[in-house]
Amino acid sequence: MNPFRRTTLSRVGHRYEPSSRLFPAHALRRRYKSLSVPPAIVMSESPDKRRKMxxxxxxxxxxxxxxxxxxxxxxxxxxxxxxxxxxxxxxxxxxxxPAYQQLVDQAIKYGIAQGGTEEEQVTNIMDKLxxxxxxxxxxxxxxxxxxxxxxxxxxxxxxxxxxxxxxxxxxxxxxxxxxxxxxxxxxxxxxxxxxxxxxxxxxxxxxxxxxxxxxxxxxxxxxxxxxxxxxxxxxxxxxxxxxxxxxxxxxxxxxxxxxxxxxxxxxxxxxxxxxxxxxxxxxxxxxxxxxxxxxxxxxxxxxxxxxxxxxxxxxxxxxxxxxxxxxxxxxxxxxxxxxxxxxxxxxxxxxxxxxxxxxxxxxxxxxxxxxxxxxxxxx
Missing domain, CATH: 3.20.20.70 (Aldolase class I)
Incomplete structure (x- = not known):
């Protein structure tokens, strides 16, 4: 099966939305206990507004x-x-x-170790890199x-x-x-x-x-x-x-x-x-x-x-x-x-x-x- 078929897109496009499963009621009460705004108001954001954001x-x-x-x-x-x-x-x-010089150095050591002419070493280093x-x-x-x-x-x-x-x-x-x-x-x-x-x-x-x-x-x-x-x-x-x-x-x-x-x-x-x-x-x-x-x-x-x-x-x-x-x-x-x-x-x-x-x-x-x-x- 081709892994690029569109049947995989729903998985790729998956995103996590706030839900009762992620934020149980008792957890929400603790989270917002110190706030002056009731949790119901804090969580009243409409689906349309979430889409706009x-x-x-x-x-x-x-x-x-x-x-x-x-x-x-x-x-x-x-x-x-x-x-x-x-x-x-x-x-x-x-x-x-600079962040990738270690990779370059490793590839060069690999190519040299393979031996051969300089051209062959360079080709091996390029492929390895x-x-x-x-x-x-x-x-x-x-x-x-x-x-x-x-x-x-x-x-x-x-x-x-x-x-x-x-x-x-x-x-x-x-x-x-x-x-x-x-x-x-x-x-x-x-x-x-x-x-x-x-x-x-x-x-x-x-x-x-x-x-x-x-x-x-x-x-x-x-x-x-x-x-x-x-x-x-x-x-x-x-x-x-x-x-x-x-x-x-x-x-x-x-x-x-x-x-x-x-x-x-x-x-x-x-x-x-x-x-x-x-x-x-x-x-x-x-x-x-x-x-x-x-x-x-x-x-x-x-x-x-x-x-x-x-x-x-x-x-x-x-x-x-x-x-x-x-x-x-x-x-x-x-x-x-x-x-x-x-x-x-x-x-x-x-x-x-x-x-x-x-x-x-x-x-x-x-x-x-x-x-x-x-x-x-x-x-």
Whole structure:
């Protein structure tokens, strides 16, 4: 059974309300004995008022699985997400923090002990570091963590499969089942086929990232991967930079519209792959996608949602998706490449995303090489 099916959402969205079970009458009398206001008056707050006081984050959790998008696992506890996602950029930022230097040092010792060339040692250290961050995150969440395969392998299916299996083996060596891990792969044609093989042959669950086009979404659904992460904010960025329009309301945000179309397509045609909206620029985008299977949100925006008390309504539903005007597509490699290539925004943002993740991976490697040199020279 897919643990991301919507049957789990009621559990994720559960919240604790004051009740006689939590606060028995005799306990309330003791609690308010010294007050001049009778307990009955103190507890007379109406359900409507309680709903008004509820944060947008708590309201969102009723409709959607909330995921923390960060490598800073110390920032996760406050918002109590179900899952967490990481990427090379987030791990690089976290690895620079003094609080996490012990993890970096442990990964370096591990890589050196494995032996091999410097390049092999660096690769082993990178994999170990990503997994060590994932292990720490898993201590703070009940669900899954997403760990990304090096973006520089985005056009090499076999290399992505090998690297993904290596990451899973490191998790399993640490006592963590592969069922608690999602392997992130770039949504290139090669990445999607790597996801298909990992799911079918090895039972490894995949999270397809850097997804900007409808063609990518269709191909991922046909590959029957576990989850996709269509980007919202980066699509908005492109339209602001490449058109005359600079402002959008949430319901007309091109990134929101893209994820809405993908969600509706998946639900209309009963695909098992679930949708996790990603890359948000503001809480308006997040709230406009309430009802999406999952949403991965940065700690900054999680904080804003926790302080926002405006109403949040469910925008996306499987029932509503059944009425949408979309036709089912089947894409082989040639059809995929053509349809994706027709979307200028998606072509540019996919390429840009791969380059940025690759650049941050190189920065992390450079930092690791400097630390290896220091360790070997006793500095």
């Amino acid at each position: 509820e944060s947008a984050l708590d309201q969102l959790k009723k409709f959607t699985v909330v995921v923390a998008d960060t490598g800073d696992f110390n920032a996760i506890e406050e918002y109590k997400p179900q899952d967490a996602t990481t990427n090379p950029s987030l791990i690089l930022a976290a690895a620079k923090m 990503f997994v060590m961050f994932g292990l720490e995150i898993l201590k703070k969440i009940p669900g899954r963590v997403s760990t990304e395969v090096d973006a520089r392998l985005s056009f090499d299916k076999d290399a992505m499969v090998t690297r993904a299996r290596r990451l899973i083996s490191l998790y399993e060596e640490a006592g963590v089942s592969k069922d608690r891990v999602l392997i992130k792969l770039s949504s290139t044609w090669e990445g999607i086929q790597a996801g298909r093989e990992l799911e079918d042959k090895y039972g490894i669950h995949c999270n397809m990232t850097l997804l900007f086009s409808f063609a990518q979404a269709v191909a991922c659904a046909e590959a029957q991967v576990t989850l996709i992460s269509p980007f919202v904010g980066r699509i908005l960025d492109w339209f602001k930079e490449n058109t005359d329009r600079k402002t959008y309301e949430p319901h007309e945000d091109p990134g929101v519209l893209s994820v809405t179309k993908i969600y509706n397509y998946y639900k209309k045609f009963d695909y098992s792959t679930v949708v996790m909206g990603a890359s948000f620029r503001n809480i308006g985008e997040v709230k406009a996608l309430a009802g999406c299977d999952l949403l991965t949100i940065s700690p900054g925006l999680l904080g804003e949602l926790s302080q926002d008390h405006s109403p949040v309504s469910c925008s996306l539903t499987p029932q509503g998706a059944k009425t949408c005007d979309l036709e089912k597509l089947h894409l082989d490699e040639k059809a995929f490449r053509w349809l994706h290539n027709e979307d200028q925004m998606a072509v540019e943002k996919l390429s840009d995303g791969i380059r940025k993740f690759a650049a941050d991976a190189i920065k992390l490697e450079t930092m690791i090489k400097e630390k290896i040199f220091s360790v070997k020279n006793g500095q």
